[in-house]
Amino acid sequence: MSEGVEWALHSCLNLTWLPSGTAVPAAKLAAFYGLPAAYLNKQLQALARAGIVMSTPGPRGGFQLARSPERITLLDVVVAIEGPDEAFRCEQLLKRGPGADPEVDYRQACLVSRAMRRADLAWRRELAEQTLADLKDQVERQYPATPGNTVNRFTALRA
Amino acid sequence: MSEGVEWALHSCLNLTWLPSGTAVPAAKLAAFYGLPAAYLNKQLQALARAGIVMSTPGPRGGFQLARSPERITLLDVVVAIEGPDEAFRCEQLLKRGPGADPEVDYRQACLVSRAMRRADLAWRRELAEQTLADLKDQVERQYPATPGNTVNRFTALRA
DNA sequence: GTCTAATTACTCGGATACGCACTGTCCGAGTAGAAGTGG
DNA sequence: CCACTTCTACTCGGACAGTGCGTATCCGAGTAATTAGAC
Numbered sequence: 001m002s003e004g005v006e007w008a009l010h011s012c013l014n015l016t017w018l019p020s021g022t023a024v025p026a027a028k029l030a031a032f033y034g035l036p037a038a039y040l041n042k043q044l045q046a047l048a049r050a051g052i053v054m055s056t057p058g059p060r061g062g063f064q065l066a067r068s069p070e071r072i073t074l075l076d077v078v079v080a081i082e083g084p085d086e087a088f089r090c091e092q093l094l095k096r097g098p099g100a101d102p103e104v105d106y107r108q109a110c111l112v113s114r115a116m117r118r119a120d121l122a123w124r125r126e127l128a129e130q131t132l133a134d135l136k137d138q139v140e141r142q143y144p145a146t147p148g149n150t151v152n153r154f155t156a157l158r159a
Numbered sequence: 160m161s162e163g164v165e166w167a168l169h170s171c172l173n174l175t176w177l178p179s180g181t182a183v184p185a186a187k188l189a190a191f192y193g194l195p196a197a198y199l200n201k202q203l204q205a206l207a208r209a210g211i212v213m214s215t216p217g218p219r220g221g222f223q224l225a226r227s228p229e230r231i232t233l234l235d236v237v238v239a240i241e242g243p244d245e246a247f248r249c250e251q252l253l254k255r256g257p258g259a260d261p262e263v264d265y266r267q268a269c270l271v272s273r274a275m276r277r278a279d280l281a282w283r284r285e286l287a288e289q290t291l292a293d294l295k296d297q298v299e300r301q302y303p304a305t306p307g308n309t310v311n312r313f314t315a316l317r318a
Numbered sequence: 319g320t321c322t323a324a325t326t327a328c329t330c331g332g333a334t335a336c337g338c339a340c341t342g343t344c345c346g347a348g349t350a351g352a353a354g355t356g357g
Numbered sequence: 358c359c360a361c362t363t364c365t366a367c368t369c370g371g372a373c374a375g376t377g378c379g380t381a382t383c384c385g386a387g388t389a390a391t392t393a394g395a396c
Contacts, residue, residue, distance in 0.1 A: 010252050074274060
């Protein structure tokens, strides 16, 4: 899996703690973890295309969450970065084997493909059941200082 | 995910239908689906290293399942080809952020990492619950001609 | 002091190189069977 | 006819190139705030 997923998840989580209406430039989100700003910007663009964050150009511009954290699942973020394709892509080997029917779509008929798809769905279900708000609450419960520290750090970077 | 996983699964399933004790060379397993023989051989080597198949060199040699299909899960095959690492690898971003504790292992502490690991475990559980024997039975139930056709095809390739 | 207009600085966005892992290929070590030979 | 030796052909196994995608970077289009100036 692409490394950008981790960056996107942590950045979105950080955006959760900022007062709504304020945009954060990619450079500051990157500086928070010492990441290459231009490359993180690329990932944020993907999130913007997926409608997870919205971008505003110009001074005082940047990124902010496009909707409330309760309506953003971890699956949304992963799909935005990694793309919608499932990890196991059936190349329809059976179509190249003996006794193959050219009319059949073996992505549906092949039982190997089905078994792998079942596992993929279990993975996706688990990711879809966790929202950014859930994660945010868990962090705040376990590390109560995090929200304040995060905001302070970003305002410090603003200087 | 690597394409070799699909090849390995289908090849292992084909091996299920051959009488035990008979070895099949990689060239014939590859010819079954029109795959590049040398590259499939590479994947079979990985399966051999994992103890899923056993190889015998020389004439009349080849590959055969190292244990009964009931004791080979889909996860075993996937891990043998893809390696044991989970898809989402936590780079411990928090260690590079403000307020990081150098002593903490953030692969355990980071809640993002935990959420992703939970999804990964769900995926692995689903794969571990399906054995090659299960798949074999499903195929035989749905396509009763497959076992005979497979054996015939391999003996035909032997000519 | 206030309105207007030009300027400036800042941001995203897409177009452009680089590196690594997956893909694909090749040849050599080793072995089992076949063939040949002598008893 | 049988046992032994030699030879051949076949198999895996690891070492060697090619290619696509993830990684990383840079510069230009566009915008909002700022500043200067005129009224």
